[in-house]
Amino acid sequence: MTDDANAPWLIVGLGNPGPEYAANRHNIGFMVVDLLADRMHGSFKRAQKAQAQVVEGRMGPPGPESRRVVLVKPMSYMNLSGGPVTALRDFYKVPTARVVAVHDELDIDYGVLRLKIGGGDNGHNGLKSMTKAMGAEYHRVRCGIGRPPGRMQVADFVLKDFSSAERKDLDWFVDRAADSVECLVAEGLERAQSAYNS
Numbered sequence: 001m002t003d004d005a006n007a008p009w010l011i012v013g014l015g016n017p018g019p020e021y022a023a024n025r026h027n028i029g030f031m032v033v034d035l036l037a038d039r040m041h042g043s044f045k046r047a048q049k050a051q052a053q054v055v056e057g058r059m060g061p062p063g064p065e066s067r068r069v070v071l072v073k074p075m076s077y078m079n080l081s082g083g084p085v086t087a088l089r090d091f092y093k094v095p096t097a098r099v100v101a102v103h104d105e106l107d108i109d110y111g112v113l114r115l116k117i118g119g120g121d122n123g124h125n126g127l128k129s130m131t132k133a134m135g136a137e138y139h140r141v142r143c144g145i146g147r148p149p150g151r152m153q154v155a156d157f158v159l160k161d162f163s164s165a166e167r168k169d170l171d172w173f174v175d176r177a178a179d180s181v182e183c184l185v186a187e188g189l190e191r192a193q194s195a196y197n198s
Contacts, residue, residue, distance in 0.1 A: 008068035009059075009185050010094045011036065012085050014103040014126035016159075017075045025145045026078065026158040028174065029102040029126075032143070033071045035178045044073060050087035051076045060186045067185050070094075079125040082133030089134060099138035100181060101130060104158060108144030110166055111173050113180055113196045115141050117189060123154070139184060143177050 013033030014026075021027050033055075037044060042055035053073045058066040070092055074084040089099060097117065103126055108114055117139045121127035130138065148157035162170055180196040 006068075007094050007098055008056075008070050008092055010070050010072060010085070010089055010092065010099045011181055011185075012072045012074065012081070012099065012101050012130075014078060014081055014101055014124075015073065016078050017073070021159070023161040024159050025104050025162055028104045028143045028145070028177070030073055031170075031174045032102045032141070032177045032181065033073060035174055036181060037071055039178065039182075040069075040071075042071070044071070047072075047084070047088060049091040050074075050084040052084040052088060054088065059182055065186070069185060074126075079129055081126040082129035082131070085130055086133040096134055096137050097139070099130075099134070100141060100184065101127060101138060102141040102177065102181065103127060103143065104145045105142035106145060106147055106154065106158070108142055108146075110144055110146040111169055112144035112198050113141065113177055114144070115139065115180060115184060115189060115192050115197060139189065141177060141180055141184070143173065 011033060013029035015030030037055045040057040042057045044053035044055050047054045052075055055071040059069045060066040072088055074081040076084050103124060118137050121131055148154055180192055183195055184192040
């Protein structure tokens with residue numbers, strides 16, 4: 001798929017649908033795109049072409065410098081995220097390099113952000129599904145959640161809510177992650193990395 005200057009950016013928050021998952025560590029991607037939707041004064045609606053909720057709008061300063069974006073929350077559960085994302089990528093004619101996955105990352109300390117393009121999935125089922133469906137050359141906004149304590153299983157850890165200590169900084173963390181997405185879309189990966197990779 002060729003890089004089309006008029007194509008929107010597809011900003012995908014990874015998470016699981018349903019109120020029982022809403023505050024889980026695994027759902028930080030949903031939290032970030034929810035905040036971005038608020039900033040754009042948009043509300044999520046069911047997508048016509050995929051099992052997902054979307055918000056279409058513009059990001060950045062008003063005028064010709066703003067960028068078309070589609071915010072996406074796959075409603076397929078984490079391990080099947082690739083199907084809805086690929087359907088929407090094809091529907092909106094988005095080059096894979098304009099797809100951004102916002103997700104939790106175990107191998108980064110809580111509260112730390114890292115942005116990159118391409119790479120492995122590091123055992124993350126949402127990334128695994130996306131990469132299988134469309135290749136690995138999409139952007140990632142990796143939101144550190146740290147490793148599980150003691151002998152807790154990874155699956156149990158990511159499907160638990162943030163701890164009370166973590167929740168004190170969670171709004172700040174989600175806000176900073178949303179800022180990094182806006183910077184990535186407006187100014188490119190290098191600028192976003194230098195501003196937000198910590």
